[in-house]
Amino acid sequence: MISRDPNVLLAEARNASRVALARMVTFVESGGPQQRSTASLAYQSPPPYVVGITGPPGAGKSTLTDRVITTALTAGALGDLTFEQIAVLCIDPSSPFTGGAILGDRIRMQDHATDEHVFIRSMATRGNLGGLSLAVPDALRVLGAAGFPLALVETVGVGQMEVDIASAADTTVVVTNPGWGDSMQANKAGLLEVADIFIINKADRAGVRETRRDLEQMLDLGADRAWRPLILETVAADGRGTEEMWKAIAEHREFQIRTGELERRRRARTGKELSRVLGIEVSRRVKNLSEGKLYDDAIDQLVRGVTDPYSAAETLLAQT
């Protein structure tokens, strides 16, 4: 029987047990009692280098991700970062399924579903993308702790929340198609802000030149950034351009390390993660406070008029 002890699971996951690793991800995803001990353990290891891939439905992200996995495993390195296995988190707001959606994963990533060098995991939104923006960082730490130096996060959609999840990455890739304008118009500013690399996928179709021109114009109009996002063309269906894409990701990583941008980004992300955990911890404490004897005593005192709620709250909080 598989253990429920995160320490045992982590040891097994490091020893290539995909079942143990999947269970750890389920723990941090569920928000249940094992969430905290699992996440807390995972944070003791460095995070993987995270590549976020986002774009509208139908842009060909899954096929492209499939190709990138092959390219990456063949190269075995991203710049000076070497690896023998890759983890992929698939976040699909339109799917109500969670870890169990293995069939879906297999269909999505046909080439690698049974590849021992690839760990593919769907994370479901359960109708609540907000919950995922909490669970994904923990899941990435779990992957790092389990020995994955590299993780891909594929997010379907270009809404602000999808973009937020994708951009909690070290390198963010936005996938478009020729004639992309319509599908991304709504959140153009948000996409421009987070994209490190634009991919024009399905580049064997008409309209590539116009799309590239549109993107360049947008970048010209946008804020000056030390890194000007690259624009690349791919045809994921036959693999064209994926090696260039992999090189671009490596180039962006190297740029970030050289300029200190990687450290700045990770620091900012760490701040967000800490604020999020603080909020969760505090809510938990208020909930606990609202259930105990101290709380009942405080209400007695309030009803008798010997204290006020501000002083009572202060007294209660001092007890936590």
Add this chain to the structure above:
Amino acid sequence: MISRDPNVLLAEARNASRVALARMVTFVESGGPQQRSTASLAYQSPPPYVVGITGPPGAGKSTLTDRVITTALTAGALGDLTFEQIAVLCIDPSSPFTGGAILGDRIRMQDHATDEHVFIRSMATRGNLGGLSLAVPDALRVLGAAGFPLALVETVGVGQMEVDIASAADTTVVVTNPGWGDSMQANKAGLLEVADIFIINKADRAGVRETRRDLEQMLDLGADRAWRPLILETVAADGRGTEEMWKAIAEHREFQIRTGELERRRRARTGKELSRVLGIEVSRRVKNLSEGKLYDDAIDQLVRGVTDPYSAAETLLAQT
């Protein structure tokens, strides 16, 4: 010049200064720095007996309230509770105005706007009814501390939030009209749950019998309560039925005292108030935590990988 010290203001308010009283209400309404000291002071006095009056726009609540004030001041007592002055809080989600809306108040309560025995105060939602559900309990405590044994809270609307505000009362009156069904259909269950007294106002119009029958049927179908809500008819325009309404309020108050229901309700309300203040206090602390050196240190440690966000949050919270 008028003081900003809540203790000075309260002494003046008790000495019949309406300006001082109005300022105290502004303090608790604003959520500013004086909010806490004012509310804290106010909670040292017992609360007034609170009658909530709610119903859809156009039901005639203001005219009815006007009449009830006259009836109440003439009687000078609600059962064994005697008083010489009445406070009225008017909460109108459709009005963007706050304390300054004196002209509006005068128009709304023509008979009593200049009556020294009546304190009328509009509280504005500023588009956020949630904020009012926080400020109204504090304002009621201020009224109690200033020497008002009785307060009316008039809320326009039958949405859940309006009903929540109105039902944070000792006796809740729901005002309807003949043919009321349409305007209240959406929140029938919510209204049924909170109403202690139903008023069919404008009872000189056709359809009174049908409306009463509808209400009785609803009550028959509803959960069994020790107190079956009374159904009364009024014509606020000429004052018909307002004395019976006043007697019904007194009857409900007497019932609640006799059965211990008043204490239970106030205890439940006190619990809600304490939870609310706990939430506010905790949010304030998290905000303070996110701005200090301890927070920056925690991020340093997280970036260096020597702690995890859960332990860091615990350490930070221990410092508050």
